[in-house]
Amino acid sequence: MTPERLSITVAGSGGAGVVTVGNTLLEAAGSIGWYARMARSSGPQIRGGEVAATVCLSPQPIQSDPSHCDLLVALDWKNIDRFADEIVLNGHSVVISDPEQGEVPDSIRDSGAQCLAIPFKELAANAGGARVNMVALGITMQLARLTRESIKFTLEKTFHGDRRFTIGMAGVDAGILAALSVNRLDLPPAPTTSCSERWSITGNQAAALGALRCGVRFAAGYPITPATEVLEYLALALPKLGGEFVQAEDELAAVNQIIGASFGGVPAITATSGPGLALMMESIGLAVAAEIPIVVIDVMRGGPATGIPTKSEQSDLNIALYGLPGDAPHLVIAPTSVNDCLDAVYWAVELSEWLQAPAIVLSSQALGQTRTIDDKPPTREQKAVRKVPDQADGAYQRYQLTPDGVSPMTLPGMPGGQYTAEGLEHDESGIPSVRAGDHLRQLEKRRGKLTSFDYGDYWADIQGEGSTAIITWGGPVGAARELLARSHEFDGGLRLIALRLLAPEQPGPMAKVLYGVKRILVVEQSHGGQFYRYLRSCYDLPAPTRSFCRPGPVPILAAEIAAQLQQWNLS
Amino acid sequence: MKGESSQAFSTKSYKSGVKPIWCPGCGDFGVLASISRALTLLQVPPEEVAVVSGIGCSSRIPAYLNSYGFHGVHGRALPLATGLKLARPELTVLVAGGDGDGFAIGGNHFLHACRRNADLTYIVMDNQVYGMTKGQASPTTEPDWDLSQLTPGGPGMNPFLPLVLALGSGANFLARASSSDPGGTADVLVEAIRHPGFSFVQVLSPCLTFQPEQRKWKKMVRPAPVEATTDPVRAAKRLMTDDNFFVGVLYRGERDPYDESSVEATCELSSLESEFKIHDLARS
Numbered sequence: 001m002t003p004e005r006l007s008i009t010v011a012g013s014g015g016a017g018v019v020t021v022g023n024t025l026l027e028a029a030g031s032i033g034w035y036a037r038m039a040r041s042s043g044p045q046i047r048g049g050e051v052a053a054t055v056c057l058s059p060q061p062i063q064s065d066p067s068h069c070d071l072l073v074a075l076d077w078k079n080i081d082r083f084a085d086e087i088v089l090n091g092h093s094v095v096i097s098d099p100e101q102g103e104v105p106d107s108i109r110d111s112g113a114q115c116l117a118i119p120f121k122e123l124a125a126n127a128g129g130a131r132v133n134m135v136a137l138g139i140t141m142q143l144a145r146l147t148r149e150s151i152k153f154t155l156e157k158t159f160h161g162d163r164r165f166t167i168g169m170a171g172v173d174a175g176i177l178a179a180l181s182v183n184r185l186d187l188p189p190a191p192t193t194s195c196s197e198r199w200s201i202t203g204n205q206a207a208a209l210g211a212l213r214c215g216v217r218f219a220a221g222y223p224i225t226p227a228t229e230v231l232e233y234l235a236l237a238l239p240k241l242g243g244e245f246v247q248a249e250d251e252l253a254a255v256n257q258i259i260g261a262s263f264g265g266v267p268a269i270t271a272t273s274g275p276g277l278a279l280m281m282e283s284i285g286l287a288v289a290a291e292i293p294i295v296v297i298d299v300m301r302g303g304p305a306t307g308i309p310t311k312s313e314q315s316d317l318n319i320a321l322y323g324l325p326g327d328a329p330h331l332v333i334a335p336t337s338v339n340d341c342l343d344a345v346y347w348a349v350e351l352s353e354w355l356q357a358p359a360i361v362l363s364s365q366a367l368g369q370t371r372t373i374d375d376k377p378p379t380r381e382q383k384a385v386r387k388v389p390d391q392a393d394g395a396y397q398r399y400q401l402t403p404d405g406v407s408p409m410t411l412p413g414m415p416g417g418q419y420t421a422e423g424l425e426h427d428e429s430g431i432p433s434v435r436a437g438d439h440l441r442q443l444e445k446r447r448g449k450l451t452s453f454d455y456g457d458y459w460a461d462i463q464g465e466g467s468t469a470i471i472t473w474g475g476p477v478g479a480a481r482e483l484l485a486r487s488h489e490f491d492g493g494l495r496l497i498a499l500r501l502l503a504p505e506q507p508g509p510m511a512k513v514l515y516g517v518k519r520i521l522v523v524e525q526s527h528g529g530q531f532y533r534y535l536r537s538c539y540d541l542p543a544p545t546r547s548f549c550r551p552g553p554v555p556i557l558a559a560e561i562a563a564q565l566q567q568w569n570l571s
Numbered sequence: 572m573k574g575e576s577s578q579a580f581s582t583k584s585y586k587s588g589v590k591p592i593w594c595p596g597c598g599d600f601g602v603l604a605s606i607s608r609a610l611t612l613l614q615v616p617p618e619e620v621a622v623v624s625g626i627g628c629s630s631r632i633p634a635y636l637n638s639y640g641f642h643g644v645h646g647r648a649l650p651l652a653t654g655l656k657l658a659r660p661e662l663t664v665l666v667a668g669g670d671g672d673g674f675a676i677g678g679n680h681f682l683h684a685c686r687r688n689a690d691l692t693y694i695v696m697d698n699q700v701y702g703m704t705k706g707q708a709s710p711t712t713e714p715d716w717d718l719s720q721l722t723p724g725g726p727g728m729n730p731f732l733p734l735v736l737a738l739g740s741g742a743n744f745l746a747r748a749s750s751s752d753p754g755g756t757a758d759v760l761v762e763a764i765r766h767p768g769f770s771f772v773q774v775l776s777p778c779l780t781f782q783p784e785q786r787k788w789k790k791m792v793r794p795a796p797v798e799a800t801t802d803p804v805r806a807a808k809r810l811m812t813d814d815n816f817f818v819g820v821l822y823r824g825e826r827d828p829y830d831e832s833s834v835e836a837t838c839e840l841s842s843l844e845s846e847f848k849i850h851d852l853a854r855s
């Protein structure tokens with residue numbers, strides 16, 4: 001049987017060059033027409049830890065993590081036990097390692113995989129002192145039947161054609177020769193020449209680009225794994241676009257800096273992970289009360305506290321939805337794929353600017369740090385437009401009640417528009433007020449502007465019309481999509497509802513898409529079933545509903561979701 | 572003031588008309604008056620001024636001024652103002668608040684704002700107490716001040732010396748003023764606003780409600796007997812021998828302010844995006 005895709009894992013200690021191998025395979029495959037995806041799994045993001053890069057190749061865009069590994073190339077076995085859980089091998093898998101690095105661990109051998117020995121180190125030494133990872137690259141390239149030309153082209157770009165390139169190619173050639181003795185792998189069909197423009201990008205980079213596309217020209221942040229790359233890209237790009245990036249002293253400063261910039265009229269963003277989001281909460285509430293548009297991206301990792309910084313989870317849903325003191329309506333948006341990090345952030349900026357409310361975007365390590373070769377999304381038409389009056393007179397009221405709840409917002413510099421943005425409850429002019437009437441009117445205004453807005457079709461991705469609905473969000477959406485391709489295997493077929501807009505909730509549209517559904521499986525990567533509880537409290541679920549929730553760090557796979565549905569049939 | 576009528580803006584131009592919530596005799600009235608007087612001397616159009624504050628009695632000041640204002644959360648006025656100033660460098664941005672707001676909950680931002688040296692003027696109304704929350708010890712309270720239930724017998728720690736912290740952290744302009752002399756304070760503020768980089772002005776501003784002893788401050792303050800210096804070492808020496816009641820400009824630094832690099836765009840977003848493009852060997 002021809003498989004749909006090929007999955008290759010390269011593993012080794014930090015600093016061994018695992019990620020270089022992964023990136024080179026990815027780019028090389030891309031250059032000869034493949035779609036590809038590379039997920040990184042690592043311990044602490046410093047040298048000396050363990051690293052695994054899993055590269056998937058397919059003639060079609062790839063949505064999810066692979067269910068198993070076809071080829072494992074281990075540069076060494078030093079820390080293999082730390083990520084053995086994440087590498088699923090079976091009787092068809094091939095494992096290649098250097099006998100000099102010691103015996104193949106039992107956990108690997110017991111999988112039934114075919115284990116082969118190739119002396120990487122010796123081959124590398126004989127190839128003029130090439131690095132071991134280059135030999136591994138050659139072996140992998142040969143087994144995946146990528147062209148030598150594509151590898152050469154990619155390495156030349158990486159090493160700018162210096163000495164490392166020539167020596168590297170010697171290592172690659174030694175690997176190619178050594179791999180000739182290995183049996184061929186079953187490969188997916190070769191890609192046909194595609195006419196769409198493809199790009200190679202991580203979710204974190206895509207998120208940053210989404211913000212820039214929607215007009216963000218100010219960002220501030222404090223580094224934190226796994227969100228730092230969002231900030232890195234913004235720091236690189238903003239000055240070139242006439243914008244500004246600031247490395248703040250902490251997250252409290254970062255979020256207040258973007259509030260200040262946005263008050264000044266410049267669309268602004270920050271990115272962080274769970275611990276940083278916790279620190280920002282009070283000030284996100286300020287943006288609610290003072291009606292300042294800001295976007296906060298949370299690239300989720302395992303929690304609570306410092307948790308598992310380098311690995312993914314969806315357990316910040318509760319804090320994003322409910323973490324603000326007071327009645328504080330705001331937007332919560334989640335990308336449904338690596339590529340969608342771009343449009344989801346774009347949309348968050350657009351909505352936040354229009355609705356003058358903060359938006360929290362819940363990405364995750366799995367989306368943010370996965371690199372994908374996919375079709376480049378076209379630029380969306382609409383641009384964020386804040387309701388800024390052309391002029392103001394002395395009677396200007398910043399928090400004026402309007403039919404849609406959105407009040408015109410003057411910007412510093414505009415004569416007659418002076419006002420004080422207030423975190424204290426206030427009347428329409430912004431003067432602090434403790435009156436019951438003012439409090440109620442402003443609460444209703446702030447909620448009404450969000451609930452009365454028409455979010456259109458973009459609130460969720462809907463796929464299939466089967467009678468079993470899978471409701472999920474974020475990282476696991478890819479696995480669910482993969483399952484949808486096998487919808488016919490399930491009695492009555494499948495229907496996927498992948499939420500992009502988590503707050504405010506959309507009961508009307510949800511009722512429509514759930515029409516005719518006979519059972520509902522709620523899928524999420526959190527130990528406490530946070531998403532399930534949220535759905536239960538905000539939506540009518542008109543059919544028997546079950547929760548499939550489990551924590552990270554291992555990604556949720558299509559096979560697990562399938563097993564849940566099969567079990568349900570039996571019980 | 573002389574000649575005010577021939578000018579575009581008078582002190583009235585900078586008053587919002589909102590009635591302050593302060594206790595009678597609160598020092599903050601004097602500071603409010605000095606800010607509008609300083610702005611009048613500078614003749615900045617009200618719409619080009621933004622006053623940012625945190626939380627506390629003193630932090631209520633933006634609403635009383637006719638300018639753009641931001642009354643944010645407790646302790647975060649400096650980063651908010653930094654974001655505003657970097658995004659809109661042409662604005663005159665003042666930051667105002669109390670000793671609790673600036674040196675306790677916002678202490679870290681204070682150090683980093685001095686170090687960043689963005690072109691802001693920071694006015695702290697120091698009353699050595701948390702006025703808003705009914706009189707608890709602040710970082711500038713004397714160790715034996717025992718009038719708060721939260722620190723019976725006094726806080727037992729020496730107070731921070733805000734000007735020393737600011738100098739050590741890189742602030743570019745340092746002055747002390749007194750709310751009892753709004754004219755003198757206004758003159759200091761004019762200089763502080765004009766001076767490039769981060770200017771820090773500690774204004775002794777009594778809280779007669781919770782620190783009644785501070786009534787005496789009016790008699791204790793006196794002009795510093797020496798001229799301001801540009802030498803941080805001399806400034807440090809003076810501060811270490813200071814009795815905390817000398818007023819006037821103490822230090823005029825010569826550091827370049829933080830780069831507000833809001834320059835023109837040098838490239839299009841589409842050209843940045845094209846760096847992610849896959850180079851297709853089959854097509855090239």
Ligand SMILES: Cc1ncc(C[n+]2csc(CCOP(=O)(O)OP(=O)(O)O)c2C)c(N)n1
Nearest residue numbers: 626627628629645669670671672701702703
């Ligand atoms: C996060 C947070 N913690 C505590 C408070 C309560 N609080 C309000 S003002 C204040 C102290 C204000 O002292 P200071 O800055 O010296 O201002 P003053 O009232 O003396 O002018 C405190 C503790 C708050 N508003 N927010």
Ligand code: SF4
Nearest residue numbers: 593594597628702778
């Ligand atoms: S409590 Fe003190 S600081 Fe607050 S208004 Fe009254 S006198 Fe001023």
Ligand SMILES: [Mg+2]
Nearest residue numbers: 669670698700
């Ligand atoms: Mg105080």
